[in-house]
Amino acid sequence: MSKMNLLQAINNALDIAMTKDTNALCFGEDVGHFGGVFRATSKLQEKHGKTRCFNTPLTEQGILGFANGLASQGTTAIAEIQFADYIFPAFDQIVNEAAKFRYRSGNEFNVGGLTIRTPYGGGINGGLYHSQSPEAYFTHTPGLKVVVPRNPEQAKGLLLASIRDPNPVLFFEPKKLYRSSVGEVPDEDYELPLGKADIVREGSDITLLAWGAQVEAIELAADMAAKEGISCEVIDLRSLLPWDRDTVAQSVMKTGRLLINHEAPKTSGFGAEIAAAIQETCFLYLESPIVRVTGLDTPFPLVLEKEYMPDHLKTYEAIKASLAF
Amino acid sequence: MSKMNLLQAINNALDIAMTKDTNALCFGEDVGHFGGVFRATSKLQEKHGKTRCFNTPLTEQGILGFANGLASQGTTAIAEIQFADYIFPAFDQIVNEAAKFRYRSGNEFNVGGLTIRTPYGGGINGGLYHSQSPEAYFTHTPGLKVVVPRNPEQAKGLLLASIRDPNPVLFFEPKKLYRSSVGEVPDEDYELPLGKADIVREGSDITLLAWGAQVEAIELAADMAAKEGISCEVIDLRSLLPWDRDTVAQSVMKTGRLLINHEAPKTSGFGAEIAAAIQETCFLYLESPIVRVTGLDTPFPLVLEKEYMPDHLKTYEAIKASLAF
Amino acid sequence: MSDIHKTDAPIVHRPIFADSTSLTLPTLRILQEDGHLYPDAELPDIDQTLALKIYDTFLFIRALDERMLASQRQGRISFYMTETGEEAADIGSTAALKDNDMIMAQYREQGALAFRGFTPDQFMNQIFSNEKDLGKGRQMPIHYGSHKLHYMTVSSPLATQLPQATGYAYALKAQSKPNCVICYFGEGAASEGDFHAALNMAGVYKVPVIFFCRNNGYAISTPSKEQFAGDGIAPRGVAYGLKTIRVDGNDVLAVLKATQEARKLAVEQHQPVLIEAMTYRLGAHSSSDDPSGYRNKEEEDVWRIKCPVTRMKRWLILQGWWDEEQDETLKQQHRQTVVDAMKKGEKVSPPALDDLFTDVYDSLPWNLEEQKAALEEHIRRYPESYKKSSWRFGHE
């Protein structure tokens, strides 16, 4: 066990992955010598050589096209997109190519060795283009896996599992937590399962569901609610595609209530899918409408970021409203 | 009134828009002299000149970047993407640029004059890349409007409204209906409202909701159900962003049941947003879970397209299941 | 570290604007229309066996394309694309490669695949989307692929294979494989952003890739002069720091020679190469297209007489390696092969329902398991409405 922040845990996972799999490459804008603008790939070039950890030219569509090519050859390709806001030029290579590579070829070829890491979310005064949470776009794309860790220990285990999963995986890193989230992380190589939610706290009155940095917000809200005698079950979804409907449904059958929290805008955010699926699965168990506490249906703002965010206070109020329904 | 197919109605709308607004331009791959691979822009170059209706080089990101530039100058820009499956290279110019242009500039600049037309959906033996229905991706993007017409008369009125709406609009054309959907279309210039659903048929037992080519499927299913004495209210959503929640909610409050049908894969399709919102708005009115009859969570197939599609039979079965709940 | 020398490059004190006339890239041609070599031409490495294999592939592809286009018109298949007029480009270049060099094609390079040994049956299985199709009947006709033959499955979105080729080649170099990638694309596809990323990255990483542009004058209805303003595609290679050559795409010996040299540069020196082959799409863009809407017959006729197949045949005859009689026999033979294979392929069953769900992931997640179960149940209820899949249920 070592104390690590989220960045160090990610760096450590990458280092382990590259050490054990000499076929693993790590690349993106500024990830080489410099170690990435957030330093997630710090020292990897020094340790594993310039051929295995390197800068790319400034082209996200190129990075993902290149990565697909590498992966189709059998290479373990770990691509970084500097900010999730800049993943859109690569959208075609991700949703039309990576996601459909195996299917369209009848499994003659696949890009299962591909992992895309990218920092997402608010919290750094980033405004429209350094704050977005675009995970929902990818959840509408069969063939992809989507993973979001909430802390260093989770990040290491989930990233190692993502890199080794035989399908293309998008790994969204909550950049707000890069340095602020610190915790004990096992030193050894370990994996946490993809597609499995994590029950962070058990409770009986309402289920609170989030992923990434927002797990903190629902935990805080759960604390506030506890003072009012409300018992919240807190779940970190961890994988968004495929997602762990069973765990969520079981929890909702127990509590009778569900609140989903995400940073992305409300309309067609991933909360919509969860609500749609759970109202179907748990129809007779629901005591109040499934509620979504989310970012606003606006671009991500700068000055009024606090107002935009689905914070613990908004969550707490929504919990009370749900209980009072 | 003239009898027109869907293509003719679109061509007619474009012609009227370009005639009345000499600042309107129409462009895309092969749209010039040739009139587009589906011939939607047939004769427009002849009538309005090469400067106003023209071919672009083969680059969707370029087409949309170029279109954004035109619109930011005040020009009415009508861009065609040859198939909706090929809109993804332009994703960045649409979701990061067009959608955020007005907001990020504090309304110093806007691209409200932009309309993106693109044929979508199955029905032409197109397989993975000539059949997709990517509308849901765009519904997660504040700043855009998303419109889908179901027949020639609707197409003309909605397209004219889209072109003239002071916001960027994505106009998805059900290519399966291009020639097969024929109907009486007013000859004059008229607009149908954006953001308003259309109640195609009134009923009392269940609300069926779809858009574009799938309206046909739910109508057929409603016919089948009628024979069993089930009265279906059929709604064409028409606009997906912003969508007409009130009309849908009012219908569901009346019928107590909702079925949503769309071609796109189920997970995070736009049906999810509707289900999430309606279970919240109509919680106490719902007599059975909101059900989604949709495409499968796979890429769009070729040979087994019929099996993939959310056709009238699957819809009919789902109606019966909902009533029997 | 940085490129700081640039402002110390040649200096001028008056503004001179360069333009497309500032760089002239000649076209390599070895074989004359009449089948004679240019006297001073430098020949590719070719013997009778290779020459006849290439020519055999030419004739097979002509037979295949003609027959399949006719089948499309008869409604037996939904879609087809011919490569008529461009056979020297893809077949001549693939003939310069090792069998385990990777081919990443656009869609009009069935000749390269045939050269590699894809059988007539395999072609038919794909075209008829039957259960023997390597692609499991999921993509439209002509989207071939074969792992065994190192031919990447074709993908409809244009130019996406270009940066993939750079990546694949990077992996070959990283693993010290003595191989390269050849990546085919049209002059239309070269307008996509992926083209730019691919060639630029290949230049930076110095990977063993040959970008092979078939400049056939059209992208569907769009003539190349509405596609770009410069002198074609080749000058871009110079700009990206690639080794670049332009060839007469209808001259199989020029194509072969250029690609043989390119392969050496790519594999031995890790110099990425751009080849621009000047050719012409003699047929329609696809079976859905009608070129009379955008070009005239005279133009087509100019190119029809530049037929690469005839040009090669003349050379073969002059070499004493071939005669008209053999030619007629072989053509007849290929026509028969194609018809036989077609009749066979047409009768093979469509893929099973399972194949609707497999290969989305390496295994089925819960949502696909559920959807599959529900679909099976539904089909059992309405077997008449899903005839492609329901007949199998009876036999279980």
Place this chain on the structure above:
Amino acid sequence: MSDIHKTDAPIVHRPIFADSTSLTLPTLRILQEDGHLYPDAELPDIDQTLALKIYDTFLFIRALDERMLASQRQGRISFYMTETGEEAADIGSTAALKDNDMIMAQYREQGALAFRGFTPDQFMNQIFSNEKDLGKGRQMPIHYGSHKLHYMTVSSPLATQLPQATGYAYALKAQSKPNCVICYFGEGAASEGDFHAALNMAGVYKVPVIFFCRNNGYAISTPSKEQFAGDGIAPRGVAYGLKTIRVDGNDVLAVLKATQEARKLAVEQHQPVLIEAMTYRLGAHSSSDDPSGYRNKEEEDVWRIKCPVTRMKRWLILQGWWDEEQDETLKQQHRQTVVDAMKKGEKVSPPALDDLFTDVYDSLPWNLEEQKAALEEHIRRYPESYKKSSWRFGHE
């Protein structure tokens, strides 16, 4: 109709591969380091008024950049980017334009905006994201924009403004406006697919646009030799059929001259132009960056002595238009202006809550109306937690 002549272009019979050495593009330089003109240099159109306006802008920008970087270190603003070392590039080129020519910038071209007349207060309102910011406090510092000054609001995603510039210029030409667009971008951004689309389309449509590349050696930590392999960005212009020129980006007269000529080509002949200005980013990429992690001081020093501001000052003094005393006074004056404006801007209130919701669309759809109402209610409940917006509710 098609480009059928190509195979009849110069023909060779032996394979010769072209590469980046096949095209040499010299660099235009007019002013020597010591402030003297090259004897045979062709001068731009410049008089004392213009020269002093340019130089004044140089000094203003230096003062602004220095002070704002310091403010960022003091924690008064969250982010800043300087253009130190590159002033001649953007200011010199904008000086060649008409005031109503459109500027589409990347982000390191505040000089162009200052030249156009953006006031110190306007700069501060944007940097401090206050309610007087034309952008309504929505974007990070340095994302300026002004409709009145024909300066398109800066967007963070790189290179997106390039095809937009082509579109904007198309509209100018279609409407017979006697104007052009200048589009600034870095050599890093030139790797994006949008660059390719933009220049290619501009070539095809022959629109009045000047693509102005600031090749400053780095894209954050990535040196240009890891960005591209050819001879910089300029050769690409040749490939796209654009009029192309390379200039010493630290020589304001060369930049001015090249851009004046470019404007003529663009506006009078509808010839799109690419200008590559060779320069160097003397400062960090941004206030979040530390260049010591990827380059050494010696390299920076080489460029520090090539300072474009000093070079111009020497020329001005030799012209008899300027002296050191005036220089000191003006510097002092700009520093004061900046400090005053800063103190003022910093005190202006943040934008009101309404501005969180306006401008997503031309008017608020129901979902935003609902979200706004809910948010207002929530803030009233927790005024202490949303201090930037809640104070206004009390005053209603």
